[in-house]
Amino acid sequence: xxxxxxxxxxxxxxxxxxxxxxxxxxxxxxxxxxxxxxxxxxxxxxxxxxxxxxxxxxxxxxxxxxxxxxxxxxxxxxxxxxxxxxxxxxxxxxxxxxxxxxxxxxxxxxxxxxxxxxxxxxxxxxxxxxxxxxxxxxxxxxxxxxxxxxxxxxxxxxxxxxxxxxxxxxxxxxxxxxxxxxxxxxxxxxxxxxxxxxxxxxxxxxxxxxxxxxxxxxxxxxxxxxxxxxxxxxxxxxxxxxxxxxxxxxxxxxxxxxxxxxxxxxxxxxxxxxxxxxx
Amino acid sequence: xxxxxxxxxxxxxxxxxxxxxxxxxxxxxxxxxxxxxxxxxxxxxxxxxxxxxxxxxxxxxxxxxxxxxxxxxxxxxxxxxxxxxxxxxxxxxxxxxxxxxxxxxxxxxxxxxxxxxxxxxxxxxxxxxxxxxxxxxxxxxxxxxxxxxxxxxxxxxxxxxxxxxxxxxxxxxxxxxxxxxxxxxxxxxxxxxxxxxxxxxxxxxxxxxxxxxxxxxxxxxxxxxxxxxxxxxxxxxxxxxxxxxxxxxxxxxxxxxxxxxxxxxxxxxxxxxxxxxxxxxxxxxxxxxxxxxxxxxxxxxxxxxxxxxxxxxxx
Numbered sequence: 001x002x003x004x005x006x007x008x009x010x011x012x013x014x015x016x017x018x019x020x021x022x023x024x025x026x027x028x029x030x031x032x033x034x035x036x037x038x039x040x041x042x043x044x045x046x047x048x049x050x051x052x053x054x055x056x057x058x059x060x061x062x063x064x065x066x067x068x069x070x071x072x073x074x075x076x077x078x079x080x081x082x083x084x085x086x087x088x089x090x091x092x093x094x095x096x097x098x099x100x101x102x103x104x105x106x107x108x109x110x111x112x113x114x115x116x117x118x119x120x121x122x123x124x125x126x127x128x129x130x131x132x133x134x135x136x137x138x139x140x141x142x143x144x145x146x147x148x149x150x151x152x153x154x155x156x157x158x159x160x161x162x163x164x165x166x167x168x169x170x171x172x173x174x175x176x177x178x179x180x181x182x183x184x185x186x187x188x189x190x191x192x193x194x195x196x197x198x199x200x201x202x203x204x205x206x207x208x209x210x211x212x213x214x215x216x217x218x219x220x221x222x223x224x225x226x227x228x229x230x231x232x233x234x235x236x237x238x239x240x241x242x243x244x245x246x247x248x249x250x251x252x253x254x255x256x257x258x259x260x261x262x263x264x265x266x267x268x269x270x271x272x273x274x275x276x277x278x279x
Numbered sequence: 280x281x282x283x284x285x286x287x288x289x290x291x292x293x294x295x296x297x298x299x300x301x302x303x304x305x306x307x308x309x310x311x312x313x314x315x316x317x318x319x320x321x322x323x324x325x326x327x328x329x330x331x332x333x334x335x336x337x338x339x340x341x342x343x344x345x346x347x348x349x350x351x352x353x354x355x356x357x358x359x360x361x362x363x364x365x366x367x368x369x370x371x372x373x374x375x376x377x378x379x380x381x382x383x384x385x386x387x388x389x390x391x392x393x394x395x396x397x398x399x400x401x402x403x404x405x406x407x408x409x410x411x412x413x414x415x416x417x418x419x420x421x422x423x424x425x426x427x428x429x430x431x432x433x434x435x436x437x438x439x440x441x442x443x444x445x446x447x448x449x450x451x452x453x454x455x456x457x458x459x460x461x462x463x464x465x466x467x468x469x470x471x472x473x474x475x476x477x478x479x480x481x482x483x484x485x486x487x488x489x490x491x492x493x494x495x496x497x498x499x500x501x502x503x504x505x506x507x508x509x510x511x512x513x514x515x516x517x518x519x520x521x522x523x524x525x526x527x528x529x530x531x532x533x534x535x536x537x538x539x540x541x542x543x544x545x546x547x548x549x550x551x552x553x554x555x556x557x558x559x560x561x562x563x564x565x566x567x568x569x570x571x572x573x574x575x576x577x578x579x580x581x582x583x584x585x586x587x588x589x590x591x592x593x594x
Contacts, residue, residue: 021348120344120346
């Protein structure tokens with residue numbers, strides 16, 4: 001009975017009237033809380049870290065154990081820096097999917113209505129989501145890439161093909177992989193904001209990054225050669241590559257700038273959609 | 280104060296709300312009545328800046344919702360559709376909302392306590408019952424301690440205990456002088472909680488009136504049941520303009536348009552014996568029919584359907 005009485009006689013509390021207002025720092029804190037308070041987010045981020053740091057180590061170990069079976073060309077061109085950051089091939093999937101989910105998860109559950117009722121100007125929600133997720137991605141990916149860099153160099157030193165972080169391009173590649181993942185994160189938030197639908201957002205992300213190169217590859221070589229450097233993934237990963245297997249690529253920072261351009265287009269699309277469309 | 284002026288909202292071809300104008304006055308409970316699909320939720324979404332009206336304006340305390348610097352402190356809302364991420368705990372949901380306004384964690388704990396969710400506050404919302412979800416929605420609405428509350432079908436799907444809880448809460452909130460704008464498709468539910476009524480149907484305003492007025496009007500038009508062995512004579516004696524007499528049994532007449540006093544006096548004057556003379560209580564059903572009888576568009580079968588739904592008993 002006591003428990004029943006407790007819930008049946010509500011006493012609206014007369015608290016000192018709260019006086020806060022909506023500011024960008026407040027919205028940033030809110031988005032920080034939102035990001036970390038979902039189990040799915042924490043797991044996906046853990047997967048991205050394990051992938052970025054762990055996959056390279058695994059690959060390096062396999063390469064070293066099979067070193068004697070590698071051809072002389074392969075040995076000559078072996079790039080332990082590329083191996084060290086290669087975990088992005090897997091990690092990018094987790095980062096991209098989470099980027100889409102950060103926004104489509106709100107639409108699919110209706111949470112977006114609560115978010116927009118609290119922040120009716122709307123765009124601060126988008127900016128805060130982008131800022132928080134980009135910062136988290138950059139830090140996690142940079143740390144993961146540094147960890148895998150040192151472990152991988154330790155592993156490959158058995159065949160004396162290791163590099164140090166001071167070698168030309170080494171630090172740029174390690175930071176570059178974090179930059180690539182960060183901009184990818186932003187791009188995917190943009191896609192999520194445009195499409196508002198998890199399945200559609202993830203499908204578009206996968207199609208843009210991983211299916212387009214496949215389509216390009218079955219086009220006549222002249223067309224493929226002309227087009228492929230400009231595809232999002234190829235442009236974006238220039239900054240995360242130390243040396244290139246395929247000579248047909250954009251200059252490192254040109255490619256990365258183009259990738260940033262793609263992300264910008266997606267974000268602008270998301271911003272327009274958020275402002276114009278009903279929630 | 281909420282002001283709706285000439286609001287029209289179209290979703291593609293479908294007109295959800297058409298040229299709606301009304302004011303939710305401060306300090307009282309205003310009921311927003313209409314069948315499902317009448318445009319209540321759309322109107323509320325327009326007020327809350329979630330949907331942009333095709334034309335017209337909606338303002339809260341004189342400003343568009345979008346222009347409120349701290350909306351949660353001015354107006355709290357519970358929407359009919361869930362607006363909570365199912366993967367988050369109740370506490371974290373409220374905390375994330377509170378943080379947008381710099382509202383303290385202490386206040387979050389307070390509203391959780393207030394709605395009786397303390398024991399499950401750390402559990403994921405996905406596992407909540409409908410009633411717990413409604414309580415959490417109300418906690419969110421109260422976070423900023425707003426003077427205006429807008430609640431879309433708050434009693435929907437609740438068990439009797441939950442309905443009683445909502446009713447008490449509304450009573451307390453109203454007693455504190457808050458403005459409450461409450462939608463429902465149940466007339467009986469409204470009669471118990473609202474002072475003023477806004478009635479809409481098919482996106483148009485049908486009535487903007489008080490509950491007391493509706494009941495008074497209905498009482499005036501209520502029927503009188505008479506049992507008499509001289510039914511035929513009484514029928515002739517009472518016949519007149521604005522008087523309707525029907526009969527379900529041989530000795531029973533149901534008279535509308537006259538009070539029981541008028542019927543009794545007429546019977547005495549003609550020397551007619553009455554066995555029973557029973558004034559019928561004004562039913563809300565009658566009240567609603569009288570209220571909306573004039574809206575030609577709703578006379579047809581479709582209207583009766585709507586009315587039946589509107590009048591339904593509270594769960």
